[in-house]
Amino acid sequence: MNYLAHAHLSFNEPDILLGNMISDFVKGKQKFTYSEEIQKGIVLHRAIDQFTDEHAVTAEAKKVFKPAIGLYAGAFIDVVYDHFLALDTTERTEGEWKQFSxxxxxxxxxxTYVPERFARMLTYMSSQDWLFNYRYRWGIQNTFKGLSYRATYLNDESATAAYTAFEHNYEHLQACYQQFFPLLKAFAWEQYLYLCKK
Structure with a gap:
């Protein structure tokens, strides 16, 4: 899942939130330089990602993007899930999503003690309000361009092809989100409760 989902599935716990958000920037034994609560957020993030990557609904959604971007489809699906989450009024109203962001x-x-790359990214995330702007198609288009720019084997044409696939399969992708997210939320909550008992 992408940043909005990881933030939302931190269940309003600040240390869990930080761990959930920095997890991709923390490698190997670096995890143990953080507090136990932040480590729990890191573990939760990785459990969420594994559940998402291995789920049959995600595999179905990836098919939309594989012709355009191949093995990078998973990263683009994460962004797509965030788009539909940002529009999901069963989770929060538009105003609540704005406040949450x-x-x-x-x-x-x-x-203050966060990975340097995450600190740099957070500056852009907050100033450009990534979390809230996932609700807009232009926000998704910009994110696709950013993903393609950072990926070794993708380019502007890849981003355009991926966005075209997103538009042409919008309702199908929305149905995938609607089927998948309640399952993910229940899983994440169970993992959160388990980690909190440790």
Whole structure:
């Protein structure tokens, strides 16, 4: 899953939120330089990613993007799931999503000991309000361009092809999200409760 989902599935716990958001920037034994609560967020992030990557619904959704971007389809699906989550009024209203985005940046900015790459990214994330703007198709288009720019074997044409596939399969992808996200949320909650008992 992408940043909005990881933030949302941190269940309003600041240390869990930080761990969930920095996980991809923390390698190997670096995890143990953080507090136990932040480590729990890192573990939760990885459990969420594994559940998502291995789920049959995600495999079906990836088929939309594989002709255009091949093995990178999973990363693009994560962004697509965030788009539909940002529009999901069964989780939060539009106003609540706006407040949630602002609150998330504020919490994350309170931490001084974070990976340098994450700190740089957070500056852009907050100033450009990535979390809230996932709800807009132009936000998704911009994110696809960013993914393609950072990927070794993708380019502007890849981003355009992926966005075209997104538009042409919008309702199908939305149905995949609607089927998958309640399952993910239940899984993440169970994992969160398990980690909190440790």
């Amino acid at each position: 602002s609150d998330t940046y504020a919490v994350l900015q309170q931490y």
